[in-house]
Amino acid sequence: MASNLKFKQRSYIKIRTLFGIGPKDILIDLEVVNRDASLSYTTVKEWAKRFREGRESLENEERIGRPISAVTSSNTSEIRWRVEEDPHFTAEELAMSVGISTGAVHSILIDGLRVTKICSR
Template sequence: MTKENFRFYIKVRTALNIPARIIYDELCPVCGDQAHALRTVEWWSKLFREGREDAEDEERLGRSITETTSENIEQVRSLINDNPHITIQEMEVQTGLSHGTIHRI
């Protein structure tokens, strides 16, 4: 079950004035390990009671989660091929990528 399906179920049950704890108790036997935590069900139930309509994630500001693109990998590979002794700090400056991203690449 997708997270949007979970949220839609929470939305409908909340609209029927079913408490979050009951919704959680209904989801657990059906979804097992895939069920959201009670706190998550409570959070979404609250959002829907306050008027939220959409069950999908809202766009978030900030850096994209996916920085290990093929372009970035090739850029780091090229730097290493040009200078096998280049440091991660030097690559950070030249690429604008974070230390962690370069290390993962």
Template sequence: IRLGQKMELTREYFRATIFHNFRRRLSRQECIDELKSLYGDEAPPYSTVKNWFNEFNRGRRSLNDEFCEVRPETDVVPENIDAVRELIMQNRHVTYREIQASLGIFPTSIHSILHEHLTVKKDCSRWIPHNLTIAQKRLVTIGAKKY
């Protein structure tokens, strides 16, 4: 870095600084105070310092992000909508967890498919369409109570 040139403050840079302070046996608060005095508003929050101190206490020495499974752009695709519809038709009592286990899609996507695309809601632990008339919904509810 040339004189007068601003250094890019990356996550890894702050992690290295936190690790350095961890090795110096500074407390979390002393570390954050030092970071704030050096970097002002650009310093990471206390929660970040606390989390990294915890990681270092557990023996972590890598400053890089760990690989984590990337969530797909969207699970709400016609194939999944049809698959969820089929699961509901097979078993009106199917749960989010069962759908997730069967199709491997995230609960937020399941929610979107059920409520926005299939327009169903859970009533008496069964999925029923929103667009039933009130009389039809009562019949479904009465029928569910018989069991």
């Protein structure tokens, strides 16, 4: 489910759109109330369009595609161990040694281990 704030903003967009209010005016209202936590103009415009077309739900639709399943605790531990052993590993070398994609390695390094740069060559 969307966060509570996003859910409330989508509710407001839906109601205001049903009253014929345009996305720019809706965004101004959202920015007054939510300041920096407001949705972007592009997002407001897209949701307003969906509601004008008859959409009822405030929830995101299911996304197609396979979820990242290579980012597991065991793979994270393996990547951490290999980086601690040799900080000169490249993401490609780590991916080959662990048997996962380079994108999964990047996700583990950046999101899981909070590492952006291990060692310069």
